[in-house]
Amino acid sequence: MIVAKFSDLFTPLCERLGCRFPILQAGMGGVARAELAAAVSQAGAFGCLGMVRESPEKIRQQVHQVRSLTDQPFAVNLIPAATQSELFDAELDECIRLQVPNLVFFWDVVPGAVRRAKDAGCCVIHQVGSVEQAVLAEASGADVIVAQGVEAGGHVHGVVSSLVLVPEIVDAVSVPVVGSGGFASGRSLVAALALGAQGIHCGTAFLATVESFAHDIHKRRVLDANAGDTIHTDAFTINWPPHSPVRVLKSEATQGIESEPFGHGERIEPREQIAEEEGRPVYFRSTDSPLKSMTGELHKLAMYAGQVTGQVKDVATASDVVDRIVSEAVATIHQLSECK
Incomplete structure (x- = not known):
């Protein structure tokens, strides 16, 4: 054997x-x-x-x-x-x-x-x-x-x-x-x-x-999600070149784009601040994910996760x-x- x-x-x-x-x-x-x-x-x-x-x-x-x-x-x-x-x-x-x-x-x-x-x-x-x-x-x-x-x-x-x-x-x-x-x-x-x-x-x-160093809200979302709960989209563009796709968990930040996940990758103006990290503003649809050092409306940030999320x-x-x-x-x- x-x-x-x-x-x-x-x-x-x-x-x-x-x-x-x-x-x-x-x-x-x-x-x-x-x-x-x-x-x-x-x-x-x-x-x-x-x-x-x-x-x-x-x-x-x-x-x-x-x-x-x-x-x-x-x-x-x-x-x-x-x-x-x-x-x-x-x-x-x-x-x-x-x-x-x-x-x-x-x-x-x-x-x-x-x-x-x-x-x-x-x-x-x-x-x-x-x-x-x-x-x-x-x-x-x-x-x-x-x-x-x-x-x-x-x-x-x-x-x-x-x-x-x-x-x-x-x-x-x-x-x-x-x-x-x-x-x-x-x-x-x-x-x-x-x-x-x-x-x-x-x-x-x-x-x-x-x-x-991910915030607990992000970790909990990963634990609660299944493979079908992610979306592939270019809507999160601030801090990266336009049309840079990401895979994130469906959330309040992805509402309205889930049926058409691409074509949202232009620069977002005006920017809407929804959180901060030690004095640094964090904007809606930026590429920032929720971190332990952040405060604010963290549930609106990019919740990165792959399709294996259901295995965690x-x-x-x-x-x-x-x-x-x-x-x-x-x-x-x-x-x-x-x-x-």
């Missing part, structure tokens, strides 16, 4: 990133701060700080905090397309100064940014939503490609499911590929490996954890989420081996 082991999940990606398990935590802006990233990495997976449009000082503080909590590898997520060029340059400079070993980029591939990171000795992970962007990312120097299907929560750059996209990208590039969108369980990890990926990239599964049943620790995925994956491999 073949007995499945944790080591069966150790892929070349794990060796490349220095983690025990091929589970990458998404660098969710605002939500993925030091406590979450460190907890994920400490559990044997791969944590990531979501530092989109954050100041160099904030990045420095968060990186130092992660390093005080764990000695395991982690990454920092930056998004050139959603960040003013001067700020992005300052963010990248600070990451390089801090000798952050791994950087995650998303949205449009900016070859110059990839080259700067690579020249500084960073491992570059690039999240994409199409085969064309995957090929460009690899040509620009990316070491790992995250293939994001349309099922994913948050900003979604592609239009096809991960079931279709992952094997297409695996066949198109020579670097390791990670499946994103629809992955929150051990069974889905095994499925991703069967599709040719070397790991999975999870956002929603880690959003509703104890260590997540409780607010667990990040370690428990990793353990659950790993244990279920090992059990699934064992069951499949018994079918031979």
Whole structure:
């Protein structure tokens, strides 16, 4: 009888990133701060700080905090397309100064940014939503490609499911590929490996954890929702380029657009302030999601969640989420081996 082991999940990606398990935590802006990233990495997976449009000082503080909590590898997520060029340059400079070993980029591939990171000795992970962007990312120097299907929560750059996209990208590039969108369980990890990926990239599964910086109202909404309770729309546009689709939970903010989810991506004027974060105004239909540091009408903000939201049943620790995925994956491999 073949007995499945944790080591069966150790892929070349794990060796490349220095983690025990091929589970990458998404660098969710605002939500993925030091406590979450460190907890994920400490559990044997791969944590990531979501530092989109954050100041160099904030990045420095968060990186130092992660390093005080764990000695395991982690990454920092930056998004050139959603960040003013001067700020992005300052963010990248600070990451390089801090000798952050791994950087995650998303949205449009900016070859110059990839080259700067690579020249500084960073491992570059690039999240994409199409085969064309995957090929460009690899040509620009990316070491790992995250293939994001349309099922994913948050900003979604592609239009096809991960079931279709992952094997297409695996066949198109020579670097390791990670499946994103629809992955929150051990069974889905095994499925991703069967599709040719070397790991999975999870956002929603880690959003509703104890260590997540998401506000409790957001975590509760994720727990209460099912797969059919999300909407793919471009209505949340403030802070990002127009026509940048997201997947969010249906809410008061999506009423009136659910039957026609696209075509709302123009700039919203005048802006309606509905919340604030330590003195910073937060506007209706901005890309801000509810965070612990915010006050106001938080139920009107973007409640990011992927279609796997129905699989998230409780607010667990990040370690428990990793353990659950790993244990279920090992059990699934064992069951499949018994079918031979």
